[in-house]
Amino acid sequence: MSNHNKDALFSLIKSLNRSEKRQFKLYVNRLQINADAKFLLLFEALDKLEEYDETAILKKKITTKQQLSNLKAHLYKQILFSLRMNPSQQNSRMQIREQFDFATILYQKGLHKQSLKMLDKAKTQALDFDEKAIAYDILELEKIIESQFITRSISGRADQLIEQSEELSLQNLQASKLSNLSLKLYSILLENGYAKDDDEIQKIQNFFDSETKNIDFKKLKFKEKLWFYKANVWLSMLTQNLHSAYEFSKKWVELFYEKKERILSHPVWFIKGNSYLLKILYLKKNSEEFKFWFDKLESVYEILPQNDNVEALWFINKFNSKLNYFFINPKENISPFLIKDILREIKSHHHKIDNHHILVLYLKIAAYYFLNKDWDNSFEYCQKIINSEASIQEDLHFYTLVLIMMNLYDSGNDQELDTYSYKTHQFCKKMKNSNIITRKISLFFIELNDLYPHEKVKAFRELDDFLKDSDNQNLLRRNTNYINLRRWMEDKI
Numbered sequence: 001m002s003n004h005n006k007d008a009l010f011s012l013i014k015s016l017n018r019s020e021k022r023q024f025k026l027y028v029n030r031l032q033i034n035a036d037a038k039f040l041l042l043f044e045a046l047d048k049l050e051e052y053d054e055t056a057i058l059k060k061k062i063t064t065k066q067q068l069s070n071l072k073a074h075l076y077k078q079i080l081f082s083l084r085m086n087p088s089q090q091n092s093r094m095q096i097r098e099q100f101d102f103a104t105i106l107y108q109k110g111l112h113k114q115s116l117k118m119l120d121k122a123k124t125q126a127l128d129f130d131e132k133a134i135a136y137d138i139l140e141l142e143k144i145i146e147s148q149f150i151t152r153s154i155s156g157r158a159d160q161l162i163e164q165s166e167e168l169s170l171q172n173l174q175a176s177k178l179s180n181l182s183l184k185l186y187s188i189l190l191e192n193g194y195a196k197d198d199d200e201i202q203k204i205q206n207f208f209d210s211e212t213k214n215i216d217f218k219k220l221k222f223k224e225k226l227w228f229y230k231a232n233v234w235l236s237m238l239t240q241n242l243h244s245a246y247e248f249s250k251k252w253v254e255l256f257y258e259k260k261e262r263i264l265s266h267p268v269w270f271i272k273g274n275s276y277l278l279k280i281l282y283l284k285k286n287s288e289e290f291k292f293w294f295d296k297l298e299s300v301y302e303i304l305p306q307n308d309n310v311e312a313l314w315f316i317n318k319f320n321s322k323l324n325y326f327f328i329n330p331k332e333n334i335s336p337f338l339i340k341d342i343l344r345e346i347k348s349h350h351h352k353i354d355n356h357h358i359l360v361l362y363l364k365i366a367a368y369y370f371l372n373k374d375w376d377n378s379f380e381y382c383q384k385i386i387n388s389e390a391s392i393q394e395d396l397h398f399y400t401l402v403l404i405m406m407n408l409y410d411s412g413n414d415q416e417l418d419t420y421s422y423k424t425h426q427f428c429k430k431m432k433n434s435n436i437i438t439r440k441i442s443l444f445f446i447e448l449n450d451l452y453p454h455e456k457v458k459a460f461r462e463l464d465d466f467l468k469d470s471d472n473q474n475l476l477r478r479n480t481n482y483i484n485l486r487r488w489m490e491d492k493i
Helices: 008-015 018-030 038-048 054-059 065-084 092-108 112-128 132-148 157-192 198-212 222-238 242-258 261-265 267-283 287-299 308-328 338-349 355-371 375-386 394-410 414-430 436-448 453-468 470-477 485-492
Strands: none
Touching (some): 008 038, 008 065, 018 065, 038 054, 038 065, 092 261, 157 198, 198 222, 222 242, 242 261, 242 267, 267 287, 287 308, 308 338, 308 355, 338 355, 355 394, 394 414, 394 436, 394 485, 414 436, 436 453
């Protein structure tokens, strides 16, 4: 996995498609910039490189080492200007901002009535699209103009603006409070994982209740409802309340299906909501409903805005969901080209998505091969994860090591099993969020190779009984779904 992000300009150029590159050159020509302008030569030189190489650029003598930084900054800005003019990159937020900028220019030119007219139109659009933060900025400029100049555009204008401003201020405050809550809960989930015991669950619940006690749900608009649902999803995930997580992730998705223009305005939130709903249905092993929501999602793909960010998110969600559906229904026929499709798309999108998502896909591919008794390929993809420069969540790293040991045991590689059981045990001891489950599994594999055949069956049965215990089920549920440790042990028993 090469990382284009080592250089911002190079990453930006590599993200451009053929049409965008052509448009950039046309944009340069329209500016009547000489065709051999240095920044255009730099653009073409970087476009031809597979990896960023400053030495190779300097050898072309486009510019000096001292001037290269300024030239790169100039080129970066010009590419952004070109992209901003591309209709495919436009969305409602940018269009409203553009109107706001035009109105500001008119105000500065002393054309106050023209400015107010444009601001009022932009504000109406902002409110229609629930862009209250932009609407508030527009209102602030309207108040400045009205207070500086006696436009007398509308009777009672001042009172109207004050009322709108107070209402929007309150709504934005609620939205900010709920978005902060959502972000805080999400960060706790990423950093610490699920709550470990009842005390942690109660602490998180108390925090949530204190932050939402003054929220009147009936008064919430689209965005505030969205943040509220998101916060409840993270709360439910943290406390491992799958039923609640399902209910609120479904509300999150249904919020978009109520008005399909919301899908167009906020495609990222729409895809994210679907990804969590499908993930939770996967955890619940609800195959029928999983298929219903996935098919519904695929049916609206054509209306989604076509940009790199949306395409990358779509790719992650699509293939994660396809693999998860297979794990729910391992006997279900699956395209023999699925893995090839995933790897091709990873290659295509690798500079647009974070490496963690790629590593999670690798883990699922490894699990897929394991279930098909292709131990060599399963082992290979596990190696890609543990040897990657990028990091994966430590719990997923641990269960990648467990999957390696399952591969080695089934393939009869006792020597390597000893090596990896020791590595896993050492990793477990260093884990920030090690628990009774990880410690028990780690010790099990350490001891496994030293047991006689009849003793192994007993050891498998004891570990299975331990994992069946109701107190341990929640700890086990998420991390071993892909590798299905319990099903593997039951086969040995």
